[in-house]
Amino acid sequence: xxxxxxxxxxxxxxxxxxxxxxxxxxxxxxxxxxxxxxxxxxxxxxxxxxxxxxxxxxxxxxxxxxxxxxxxxxxxxxxxxxxxxxxxxxxxxxxxxxxxxxxxxxxxxxxxxxxxxxxxxxxxxxxxxxxxxxxxxxxxxxxxxxxxxxxxxxxxxxxxxxxxxxxxxxxxxxxxxxxxxxxxxxxxxxxxxxxxxxxxxxxxxxxxxxxxxxxxxxxxxxxxxxxxxxxxxxxxxxxxxxxxxxxxxxxxxxxxxxxxxxxxxxxxxxxxxxxxxxxxxxxxxxxxxxxxxxxxxxxxxxxxxxxxxxxxxxxxxxxxxxxxxxxxxxxxxxxxxxxxxxxxxxxxxxxxxxxxxxxxxxxxxxxxxxxxxxxxx
Amino acid sequence: xxxxxxxxxxxxxxxxxxxxxxxxxxxxxxxxxxxxxxxxxxxxxxxxxxxxxxxxxxxxxxxxxxxxxxxxxxxxxxxxxxxxxxxxxxxxxxxxxxxxxxxxxxxxxxxxxxxxxxxxxxxxxxxxxxxxxxxxxxxxxxxxxxxxxxxxxxxxxxxxxxxxxxxxxxxxxxxxxxxxxxxxxxxxxxxxxxxxxxxxxxxxxxxxxxxxxxxxxxxxxxxxxxxxxxxxxxxxxxxxxxxxxxxxxxxxxxxxxxxxxxxxxxxxxxxxxxxxxxxxxxxxxxxxxxxxxxxxxxxxxxxxxxxxxxxxxxxxxxxxxxxxxxxxxxxxxxxxxxxxxxxxxxxxxxxxxxxxxxxxxxxxxxxxxxxxxxxxx
Numbered sequence: 145x146x147x148x149x150x151x152x153x154x155x156x157x158x159x160x161x162x163x164x165x166x167x168x169x170x171x172x173x174x175x176x177x178x179x180x181x182x183x184x185x186x187x188x189x190x191x192x193x194x195x196x197x198x199x200x201x202x203x204x205x206x207x208x209x210x211x212x213x214x215x216x217x218x219x220x221x222x223x224x225x226x227x228x229x230x231x232x233x234x235x236x237x238x239x240x241x242x243x244x245x246x247x248x249x250x251x252x253x254x255x256x257x258x259x260x261x262x263x264x265x266x267x268x269x270x271x272x273x274x275x276x277x278x279x280x281x282x283x284x285x286x287x288x289x290x291x292x293x294x295x296x297x298x299x300x301x302x303x304x305x306x307x308x309x310x311x312x313x314x315x316x317x318x319x320x321x322x323x324x325x326x327x328x329x330x331x332x333x334x335x336x337x338x339x340x341x342x343x344x345x346x347x348x349x350x351x352x353x354x355x356x357x358x359x360x361x362x363x364x365x366x367x368x369x370x371x372x373x374x375x376x377x378x379x380x381x382x383x384x385x386x387x388x389x390x391x392x393x394x395x396x397x398x399x400x401x402x403x404x405x406x407x408x409x410x411x412x413x414x415x416x417x418x419x420x421x422x423x424x425x426x427x428x429x430x431x432x433x434x435x436x437x438x439x440x441x442x443x444x445x446x447x448x449x450x451x452x453x454x455x456x457x458x459x460x461x462x463x464x465x466x467x468x469x470x471x472x473x474x475x476x477x478x479x480x481x482x483x484x485x486x487x488x489x490x491x492x493x494x495x496x497x498x499x500x501x502x503x504x505x506x507x508x509x510x511x512x513x514x515x516x517x518x519x520x521x
Numbered sequence: 522x523x524x525x526x527x528x529x530x531x532x533x534x535x536x537x538x539x540x541x542x543x544x545x546x547x548x549x550x551x552x553x554x555x556x557x558x559x560x561x562x563x564x565x566x567x568x569x570x571x572x573x574x575x576x577x578x579x580x581x582x583x584x585x586x587x588x589x590x591x592x593x594x595x596x597x598x599x600x601x602x603x604x605x606x607x608x609x610x611x612x613x614x615x616x617x618x619x620x621x622x623x624x625x626x627x628x629x630x631x632x633x634x635x636x637x638x639x640x641x642x643x644x645x646x647x648x649x650x651x652x653x654x655x656x657x658x659x660x661x662x663x664x665x666x667x668x669x670x671x672x673x674x675x676x677x678x679x680x681x682x683x684x685x686x687x688x689x690x691x692x693x694x695x696x697x698x699x700x701x702x703x704x705x706x707x708x709x710x711x712x713x714x715x716x717x718x719x720x721x722x723x724x725x726x727x728x729x730x731x732x733x734x735x736x737x738x739x740x741x742x743x744x745x746x747x748x749x750x751x752x753x754x755x756x757x758x759x760x761x762x763x764x765x766x767x768x769x770x771x772x773x774x775x776x777x778x779x780x781x782x783x784x785x786x787x788x789x790x791x792x793x794x795x796x797x798x799x800x801x802x803x804x805x806x807x808x809x810x811x812x813x814x815x816x817x818x819x820x821x822x823x824x825x826x827x828x829x830x831x832x833x834x835x836x837x838x839x840x841x842x843x844x845x846x847x848x849x850x851x852x853x854x855x856x857x858x859x860x861x862x863x864x865x866x867x868x869x870x871x872x873x874x875x876x877x878x879x880x881x882x883x884x885x886x887x888x889x890x891x892x893x894x895x896x897x898x
Binding site for chain 2: 147149151153154156157162163165166167168169170171172174202203204205206207210214237238241242243331333339340341360361362363364365380381382383384385386387457463
């Protein structure tokens, strides 16, 4: 059976990257590996759109998120946490784990934060607020955040802006330096077309200053230590050598295609998926700000959402994602990022139609695929 | 040029594991991946010799070491740290990072700790000492620790025994349950014949109880959360899917060969390497307790140790390890673990002879290889 991954992480990995990972392993403290690390770091800076060093961690994205608390803040610091889904909530959990008091901005799941709320709370909170934790694309709801607008607000305050871009970097536009984002956290397994197991962090000067003064406990995710290492094309601890060799190939492919072209492709794909869902009479979950990395769709009345996802996967080899946490069974999600092609998506929509029909949902057969293809034409 | 890895991590990866890592990626929240995770965890328990669950982290071994501080201890707890090399020192650094006061037992590098010293300090320190941090094989010096004897001492105290077995599990005997070790930390890239990027932790009942009461900040390396997940064949965060699929093959190979046979093979290889060094007139660095995972050898008078290692690597494609920290240039190290074969070692010793001769060291040409082969016969 086929195995189409249309999930928002892991996403499919191009054969060039898989092949590179399968080469005999080399030692990490060698000029040969240092050159690879250098190329990967430069490739990441290109996609992060930053001149600052990008730190490379052997961990999931969550580990680097933990670093963005432990390596930046000190006891007594306060933070603002935007919570509009499972990953926004993770920022809150991380603050709690480290005893950091935070002011949550709770958004209805599916909605996007109003940057003015952040501005107001920053003003009211005074100088105690040291960081604003946000999510570029809330994977659990398919909602995009207006990071550019938020960065304008945080820029002239004492607070750093931290963006969890794990599920969207390389899939939706993000301009780290130009917008003035202090910390961007990313992962390997989404827009960057690589297996999970690597996480990345960019640090502005302002964030680095804060990291150098930070007094929360840290070791493995110590940003200052990692920054010193990466400047010497090194890592503080044994890195996941094969994953780094693999992502070099993925980053090369992105560069060859051109970052702008890649972003535009995903934007076109996402729009086509949204149109297809509309043609099938399905409602999108995010009513205002769509993310072009993943589209969340409401499961129609009378249809078992968990069964829909399971049937597509087990009977047809098409992996889409169901809902997480409070959205379990209520939505399904189709990713449009990384190495996911228009053909993959067409196959996914065809199969969605097949399974929806099997499950008794009424719609015009073929209308989804037709809308998808017409939008792309 | 060839690329022989005779370094104490990463070690060579068998083609079966490399090939498995290069297969198209699958999603981690599927029955298919759960079955793989289950098999890997069972394979690890077999090698750890434990019935307790083994936690699986996507990180280097150092990350799991950090977890063994943050997930076990609470503010005010004290610890004993055995420091006889770079990795023992890491335990101390980790305690310091988390504000844990520790009593160091500083051993001359190259020597092994006397378990009686631990016994004495535990008695003197009273109930405040909650953990004893040790290293099964101190990779930086090639010294083995008598963990069995230490476990007898800690067993009936309030303190847990934590063993960094990163560089030796699967290469030297370790009986977690039988000896009564509370926490064993391991990594994928040494005796377990896999690429770096995964770390493993076993937890005794006593350690789990302590973890459940622990009040140090933690998130990514939270042992209790990971234990709950692994019991459901799951991980709290997206795992390094391909690395886990790869290590399944490596663990299968170890099982097929038989753990006892694997341990005996490394023991024979290590003895043969030691004899070869003796035949070449080279002195071993560890005068008392040899580790069978890695042999540290003194660089003879008048020879540039860094150049020796570099020449073997750059001119002959044989990677051995130099000295770390205070031993830079003073020793070199040859690993005998994981997928390193007798043929690899023979090739390494041949090349060592060639380069030593080039550098003007006087010895009987061929005597090292001869002693190596005779010992194995």
